[in-house]
Amino acid sequence: MANSGERAVEIRKPGVQATVQDYPGRSGMLRQGFFPSGAMDNVAMRAANLLVGNPQAAAGIEVTLGGFELRLDADATVAVCGARAEVTLDGQPLPIWVSRPAAAGTMLAIGVSPGPGFRQYVALSGGVDVPELFGSRATYTMGGLGGFQGRPLAPGDRLPLGAPSGDERARSFRESARPAYGREWRIEVMRGPQATPDFLTEADMAAFFDRSWPVDRNSNRTGIRLESYQFAWARDSGGVAGGHPSNILDNPYPVGAVNLNGDLPVILGPDGPTAGGFVVAATVVHGALWKLGQLRPVGDRVRFREVTPDEATELDRELAARLTADSLDNV
Amino acid sequence: MTATASSIVGNREAVRGHPTVTYRRAGDRALLVEYGAIDFDLTLNFFVLAVDAALRAEPVDGLVETAPGFRSMLVSYDPSALSAGELLDHLGRVHDGLPAEREMEIPSRLVRLPIAFDDSQSRLAVERYVRSIRSDAPNCDGGVNIDYIVRSNGFADREEFYQAVLATEQWTGFIGFFPGLPFMFPLDPRHVVVVPKYNPTRTWTAEGAVGIGGPCYAIYPVESAGGYQLFGRSLPVYDLHGRNEVFRDNPLLLRPGDRVAFHRVDEQELLSQWQDVQSDRYRYQIEVSPFDVGAYLASRAALAPAAEQRRQRREEAAARTPVP
Numbered sequence: 341m342a343n344s345g346e347r348a349v350e351i352r353k354p355g356v357q358a359t360v361q362d363y364p365g366r367s368g369m370l371r372q373g374f375f376p377s378g379a380m381d382n383v384a385m386r387a388a389n390l391l392v393g394n395p396q397a398a399a400g401i402e403v404t405l406g407g408f409e410l411r412l413d414a415d416a417t418v419a420v421c422g423a424r425a426e427v428t429l430d431g432q433p434l435p436i437w438v439s440r441p442a443a444a445g446t447m448l449a450i451g452v453s454p455g456p457g458f459r460q461y462v463a464l465s466g467g468v469d470v471p472e473l474f475g476s477r478a479t480y481t482m483g484g485l486g487g488f489q490g491r492p493l494a495p496g497d498r499l500p501l502g503a504p505s506g507d508e509r510a511r512s513f514r515e516s517a518r519p520a521y522g523r524e525w526r527i528e529v530m531r532g533p534q535a536t537p538d539f540l541t542e543a544d545m546a547a548f549f550d551r552s553w554p555v556d557r558n559s560n561r562t563g564i565r566l567e568s569y570q571f572a573w574a575r576d577s578g579g580v581a582g583g584h585p586s587n588i589l590d591n592p593y594p595v596g597a598v599n600l601n602g603d604l605p606v607i608l609g610p611d612g613p614t615a616g617g618f619v620v621a622a623t624v625v626h627g628a629l630w631k632l633g634q635l636r637p638v639g640d641r642v643r644f645r646e647v648t649p650d651e652a653t654e655l656d657r658e659l660a661a662r663l664t665a666d667s668l669d670n671v
Numbered sequence: 672m673t674a675t676a677s678s679i680v681g682n683r684e685a686v687r688g689h690p691t692v693t694y695r696r697a698g699d700r701a702l703l704v705e706y707g708a709i710d711f712d713l714t715l716n717f718f719v720l721a722v723d724a725a726l727r728a729e730p731v732d733g734l735v736e737t738a739p740g741f742r743s744m745l746v747s748y749d750p751s752a753l754s755a756g757e758l759l760d761h762l763g764r765v766h767d768g769l770p771a772e773r774e775m776e777i778p779s780r781l782v783r784l785p786i787a788f789d790d791s792q793s794r795l796a797v798e799r800y801v802r803s804i805r806s807d808a809p810n811c812d813g814g815v816n817i818d819y820i821v822r823s824n825g826f827a828d829r830e831e832f833y834q835a836v837l838a839t840e841q842w843t844g845f846i847g848f849f850p851g852l853p854f855m856f857p858l859d860p861r862h863v864v865v866v867p868k869y870n871p872t873r874t875w876t877a878e879g880a881v882g883i884g885g886p887c888y889a890i891y892p893v894e895s896a897g898g899y900q901l902f903g904r905s906l907p908v909y910d911l912h913g914r915n916e917v918f919r920d921n922p923l924l925l926r927p928g929d930r931v932a933f934h935r936v937d938e939q940e941l942l943s944q945w946q947d948v949q950s951d952r953y954r955y956q957i958e959v960s961p962f963d964v965g966a967y968l969a970s971r972a973a974l975a976p977a978a979e980q981r982r983q984r985r986e987e988a989a990a991r992t993p994v995p
Contacts, residue, residue: 367735367736367747368735368736369736369850370736370738370745370747370847371723371736371737371738371739371845371846371847371927372846372850372851372923373846373847373848373849373850373851373852373892373923374850473911482849482895483849483850483893484893484911485850485911490911529698530678530696530698530699531676531677531678531696532677532678532679532695532696532697532703533678533695533696533697533703534678534695535677535678536676536677536678537677537679538679542676545676588709589709589711589740589741589742590740590741590845590847590848590854590887591703591705591740591741591742591743591745592703592738592739592740592743592744592745592845592847593745594697594698594700594701594703594745594747595698596698597697597698613847613848613849614738614847614848615738615740615845615847615848615854616848617885620697623696623697623698623701624698625698625699625700626698626699626700627699649696649699649750649755652698652699652750653699653750653751656699
């Protein structure tokens, strides 16, 4: 039984990896070597927060693949958004993208996701109230900081919840506002910073955009590995930085960088390295970053689509328009 | 819709003691600003740090953060408050306002750190690597990386390499990869050491390990993977828990523009200092002393012939040494 006044949940099964995350994670820390962390799929996380009456930035639980269970130690409204999975509250089905108030003692269970998609986001009314570190509650496991004790969740962990907003109802995130999931993803990018004309050839970039890249099993929050490909390169070698033409003097990486590690493209995730010595052929635009959280290793494929700055802004605008209370229906 | 076929969105000629500038798109919310040609020239890093300081001194709405690299800087912005064109204009004005490189003085601190060469934790990292990842790596011959560094640089023995590390201040060019990891470069051009990185990388490195990859030194802030050749151990450079007073205001010891001067201790002494750091009895030695770029350039020019001799010896040795 919880202490009087303290609302909490207890983790029973964390699954492959569950962490406390928020949106947009830590900003302003790149210069000290911290990538932002935060929900890898920020759209599902923000939608789940809207459903339980939280600010979109509130902290929730990022679940990988499913196979997750927690017990409410207080009354709370819960919602699960993201990869398709069977979700139950004390054995009663809870549709994904739907919120429902539940009483203290209720068990929330997420089955293993058959896909499409790879991660689910659990929002709880009041939000997970772990201490903020550098302006965020997000877990950064590589640095051992943030979230719950700087680590993935384990059975028996008790997560404190904040004060709920009071706006708690059973609601559904309208189907037309939900993002589309599949096995073949189109991810919007802008070329560069190191692409044509000085690092890669036009033919290299054409191949980069034409190919359907398989998602490798060694993919996680630090990066999504794709498949090696022999680029022709616009230069013979990396010169002072190293022998391979993909080598450059160490430089900062943007979030969503599609890094060429030698011949292997890797999309840097929210826990990635902030700097390194490999070219970045393209960068995932802000409005498409959420897709990285739903790429399923082994089976899913990625095609990159080049967009203009205006198209990137339009993607952001569309997402912002969908992520409002207007997308919620009472059920 | 057609998209631009180049990632370069602007250039600037070299003017008045300033390097060329290349502006590259890094997605819809950042620009990568590169200085000079692709060259291992520390003056490019001095210029990066001067631009970084000027941008922080004159904040503009919509500029979210800057992250320096060796000869580049990532400038993140919010396109709803600041367009890429406006950001380019702002960067241009900041570049215009800077003095010539030789007239620059960069805020800097001299940080003195102990180093124990050939320590047991670095040996343990090599031993684990040989046992579980690659048994025939030429950089791990004899259970250490040090002999490989010595061989690929044409040093007579380990001692000559150690003296190269101790004889120069190391310039912290930027922080990155992991939280608090300093990328450091020797200020004395006669003491440049260059060595290839691990292939494949290591899965374990001790906290405080000191390594070198390419021309760059690093101190590992946390127990982690890594690809640099290890040759010693120093003190903690990162502590979130603020066990030592030096970490109370900021969990990172080093910042860009700091100079690190290593002094030699034996491993027993290092371990005792390590305990003193954690019990807050050790006091890190830090002096604020600005860095005069003009004086550096003059000394670099005077040392150039000796540095060139050293470079030739190093490159001959490197040509004879297998790459991992």
